[in-house]
Amino acid sequence: APTISSTAPAQDASIKDTKVSYTLSEAVASGTVTFTRTGGSVDGSSPHEQDLSGDELNTGAHNNITLTDNPTLVDGAIYSIAFDATDAAGNDATTVTSTGVTYDVTTTAPTLATPAASSTDNSTIAIDFTLPEAASSGTVKMTFTQTGGSEDDNSPHTVTFDNDNGFETAGQHSASLNGSNLGANENVASATADALLVDDAIYSVTIEYQDELGNTAASATNSTFTYDITVP
Numbered sequence: 001a002p003t004i005s006s007t008a009p010a011q012d013a014s015i016k017d018t019k020v021s022y023t024l025s026e027a028v029a030s031g032t033v034t035f036t037r038t039g040g041s042v043d044g045s046s047p048h049e050q051d052l053s054g055d056e057l058n059t060g061a062h063n064n065i066t067l068t069d070n071p072t073l074v075d076g077a078i079y080s081i082a083f084d085a086t087d088a089a090g091n092d093a094t095t096v097t098s099t100g101v102t103y104d105v106t107t108t109a110p111t112l113a114t115p116a117a118s119s120t121d122n123s124t125i126a127i128d129f130t131l132p133e134a135a136s137s138g139t140v141k142m143t144f145t146q147t148g149g150s151e152d153d154n155s156p157h158t159v160t161f162d163n164d165n166g167f168e169t170a171g172q173h174s175a176s177l178n179g180s181n182l183g184a185n186e187n188v189a190s191a192t193a194d195a196l197l198v199d200d201a202i203y204s205v206t207i208e209y210q211d212e213l214g215n216t217a218a219s220a221t222n223s224t225f226t227y228d229i230t231v232p
Contacts, residue, residue, distance in 0.1 A: 001091035002026045004083045006061065012100040016213045018071055022083050023061045028093070031057060031085035033067060040102060041076035048073070052085070073103040107211040107218040108132040115205045117222040123229050125177040129207045129220075135168040138189070139210040139217065142177075148202035149226060154194035155203070157182055162189035168209075179227055197227045 008021035020033055030052070037046035048071035056062060073079065079101045085093040113128040115121060127142070138160060146155035159182050161167035165175070167187065175187050183191035197203070203226075208219035 002028050002085050002087045002093045004085055004093050004096045007081075007083050007096050007098060008064070009081060009098055009101045011098050013098070014102045014104050014213055016103075016105050016215055017066075018073060018103075019064045019066055020081070020083075021061075021063045021065070022096075024057075024059050024085060026087060027059045028052075028057050028085040029088045031083070034082045034084070035071050035073060035079045036082070037074070037077050038080050038099065039078035041074045043074040043077045045072070046077075046079075057085075075103060075105045078102050104133075104211070104213055105215060107209065107215045109218045110207050110209060110220050112205065112207045112220045112222050115222060115225040118224045119222075120226040120228050121179075122227075123179045125179050125227075127175045127177055128172070130172045131168075131170050131209055133211045134170045135209040136212050136214060137163070137168065139208075140167050141208050143206045143208070144182075144197060144203040144225075145206070146198070146201050147204050147223065150198045150201040152198040152201045152203075154192070154196070155201075157192050157195055157197065159183070159185070159188045159191045159195075161187060179229070199227065199229050202226050 003025040006023040009015050033050045035048040037043040050067050050069040053068050080099040082095050082097040084095050111130045114126045140161040142159050144157045146152035165187050178184050179197040182195035204223045205225050206219050206221040208217050210217040
């Protein structure tokens with residue numbers, strides 16, 4: 001019987017396309033790659049049994065290829081991926097299966113609890129946001145854009161959170177920012193050069209990130225945040 005080896009995607013992988021890899025010990029007469037939904041988002045068309053054709057049936061390595069008979073998968077669904085083949089003599093290869101493969105083509109939107117919409121804070125700005133997915137390195141950013149109140153000629157101000165305190169992990173994150181000098185915070189990797197917020201300016205505040213697969217960044221924005229450091 002032919003043997004199938006070096007298959008990909010791997011067990012428990014997350015993928016953003018339908019490319020596969022496999023190696024055949026000999027040319028085969030027929031073969032399939034079957035994607036079966038096992039969890040996550042509902043896929044009413046599962047299982048997707050894709051027939052190999054042409055060069056896909058040849059002996060040797062087939063690395064990171066898009067199948068001629070390519071499946072249409074559902075974002076957020078979890079699949080098992082089974083590789084099968086039969087040679088010209090009718091010998092069946094042992095099926096090779098990868099389980100727990102998540103198809104992910106979007107960055108899930110974060111949530112921003114604070115600064116809340118229509119809220120006010122002083123020089124120590126409370127920050128609370130949640131990432132539903134782990135972020136790729138250096139992509140967790142918060143931007144303050146002046147929309148009213150006192151004029152801020154240096155708006156927008158963008159700060160990038162580093163991962164020293166786990167800011168790139170999935171889950172809730174709380175911190176505080178120094179509005180008088182955003183770049184002085186230990187839990188911030190970088191900030192715009194003119195990082196001083198303006199007293200009595202009104203800002204929209206946006207948190208954004210990109211997931212580990214490199215899908216398009218997602219964001220959440222709260223409007224009408226007032227920065228107030230004037231003593232009454």
